[in-house]
Amino acid sequence: MNQFPTQLLALAPLAVLCVTVVVVMLSIAARRHHFTTATMTVIGLSLALVSLLGVLRITPIQVTSLFIIDDYSVLYAAIVLVAALACTMLAHAYLETLPDRREEFYLLLLCSTGGALALIASRHFASFFIGLELLSVPLYGMVAYAFRDRISLEAGLKYMVLSGAASAFLLFGMALLYAASGTLEYAGLVDGLANGGEHQSWVMIGVGMMVIALTFKLSLVPFHLWTPDVYEGAPGPSSAFLATVSKVAVFAVLLRFFTLAPPAANEWLLTLVGVIAFASMMVGNLLALRQRNVKRLLGYSSIAHLGYLLSVIVAGGELGTEAVGVYLATYIATMLGAFGVITLVSSPYSGTDAGALHHYRGLFWRRPYLATVFTLMMLSLAGIPITAGFIGKFYVIAVAVDAHLWWLAGGIVVGSAIGLYYYLRLMVIMFLDEPGESRRDAVSGWGQQSGGIMVLLLAALVIFFGVYPQPLIALVHAAGMAHG
């Protein structure tokens, strides 16, 4: 039992978040004040981030049979917390004029972040499921937060129904695996399955169902249909959260699951994942071509990007783990930046977000730095050098080439070429001169707001990692996964 204090310390980030949730809830009950609530949220998230430094001294450590805190989970927890901080800052500017109760948004955001942390550190199906649900359920509320706006409510409902269906698949898959192997721990699955050879087909179905549920959460083809609608309908900060925190956490657990319980024995499963990856690259990019709404466009582009990333899972290996870390870090910074600009242009809240392409027409000549940031983010999504996105793409192609997965490498090349078309179109629109039908701008002092500062920081980060990625690579390289 003398291990107990260390174990408690290992869970400190999660504990800090839970305390913050309670404190925020109580303070809202006592007195509503938007700025105070947002500040408390920021402080809570920052404390959790700082506590990760302390956790780093005792890694790797297993906490009960549910969680494993290793450098890998610390890295992804840090990414998630930074993304959540960024979303909080965006939300503050955005919600200022929401004609409704504003404070609960932070509560939902904190709960969801807590779920993400639990999911990342899970090594057991129970913590897996609880983490995933804790991550997803508050998201329904966040997506539908501007519920007086019809498309926001519709998006929330759509996400809830489909997400519920995916959870059912997940549970069923887990149950089948438990029935076949008799254990709920990822690592135990391998031994458990080795003994029960006659259950092989049940295992296949079980793993297949879990893959279905996760591909839904990651919005991969063919379970991608909700993505554009939800991205479009959700308020800007919620879309940003959905596109970053939820994707990182789910991908981190997917990679851990595939590493610890290698279904690599099942060649067909890896092929299936490869096919999903390839289809996502193609479908995401092709469908994005004809979009007239920036948020929908980013939704489709995220399908394609996760397709690129999924190809790494097929390749596997140590370089693969590293590639996932680098790619996710660069992708998160870019996506947050892109949604940040959209949110700033739509802030303060005044009805539906500024999503249509014509809202961005001539933005460069009105708000040059904001448009420069957006241009950078588009270039980064397209994977052009001097932006962080290029480093991510470089890694993914490197992994595919290293594993001799030429068809996936080819898919990435073709997908990127198609993707260029819409990124470039979006980019050039900001530089065109003709006045649009309706102008929406960020407020003139956007650079001084918390959200504006955050977006500028992200842009600096995207450039920095694009030009000098060595620190990022070293960081991710050090964050190895503990086996066991």
Add this chain to the structure above:
Amino acid sequence: MILCWLLFVPFIGGFLCWQIERRGAPSQLPRWIALLTMLLVVVLSLWLWLTGDFSLTGAIGDSPSWAREFRVGWIDRFGISFHLALDGLSLIMITLTGFLGVLAVVCSWNEITNRIGFFHLNLLWIIGGVVGVFLAIDLFLFFFFWEMMLVPMYFLIALWGHSGSKGNTRIGAAIKFFIYTQASGLLMLVSILGLVFAHYSNTGVFTFDYAVLRDTPLSGPLAYVLMLGFFIAFAVKLPVVPLHGWLPDAHAQAPTAGSVDLAGILLKTAAYGMLRFAIPLFPDASAQFAPIAMALGLVGIYYGALLAYSQTDIKRLIACSSISHMGFILIGIYSGTLLALQGVIVLMIAHAFSAAGLFIMSGQLYERIHTRNMPEMGGLFGRLGALPGFGLVFVMASLGMPGTANFIGEFLILFGAFETVPWVVVVASGGLILAAIYSLVLMHRVYWGTPRSEASLGGLDPREYSMLLVLLVLTLWVGLYPNTVLDISQTAMSEITHWFAVSPLPTR
């Protein structure tokens, strides 16, 4: 260190132009800054030209002999370093880049009237990216600049281009240009990574260094496939015929400065890439591929000439004639003799001068008569001051008249290639006749024929006059005394010839 300055001066200058415009400075100021920046690049490269030692000393080794080198670590994880190096070949290309950069700034003096600062930001960043391509010797760094220079070029075409007949064609042309080059660039990235991982699996060391990767033993088919990745990337940029679709559109819609840069230096980055990377890295595979490459070159010569003949837009005609000229360059590169390679260098320079001259003149015509459609011209000789006279000279240069640099280039290529591939040379020579036809057709349709009116359209002002005069003098200078260039490129070309010829090392 001077290599870093050469590289960063255009970027800094471009940034200054933009910032100064935003601070509300007088609108001419960004132009002057851009001009000074480009002159600085020219001065730096001329200084290198005069002080450097580019003579062939000693035997040709396995690693290239650089006149200057600069190296710092960059991404240690993959053994990527910020490695710049200069030899005769890159110096010639950089000097050319700087010189055409000056011309591009000067020729847009009156043409570009809105957002001058941002225009020059893009213009100078293209130059910076191209200088980076010519200096980078680490494959990752090379790819970095190769892709990076596309972005400002895209903006240049998309924002300051001329819209054609149907609505948004300048944006369409810009996107087409970008997708063609970027997608083929990614193929090159896959090839680079394939080469790096092949090296890694042999030695356990990650490196992107040119000199080290040259020694990677590769199996035949793998080398061939990797070589194709490089070749396709360069073939799109050169352009080689089945991959040339972006070129006429991009040229036709681009502003004059964009066309000058595009024809003058961007196309040359492709030839440079073949000379520097595709052949030395994969000599065996390249030798195997050479007949196909030369056949493509032949197709390019004839197809480009036919395309040029049928154009009515003057800029498209010049653009298509570039395809034809690049066919000669492709044949020269893959014939692999020293004489032909030297000819390639001269022809690249000559084509840069003559194409730049023709594009600048079509820009000046457009400023005066507001059309680039040749059927609406005719009889302009005598109505435009000295312009048609210059036109005549550049057209003559373009068709390879003796005395001009183009003649030396084409002659050396054909003469040099004759010893290895006589029949290719015989067929290619026919292209010279077609060149004469489309060039004279250009001359005839624009300047001769019945004039529409007798009124003068205004002659050349001193700025325009001096631009064309400098180009003319340089064309004749290189045409009459090509050793200025040949002496500098001798060593680099001998190395390439050597590697190409003695490729079958026992380890390969």
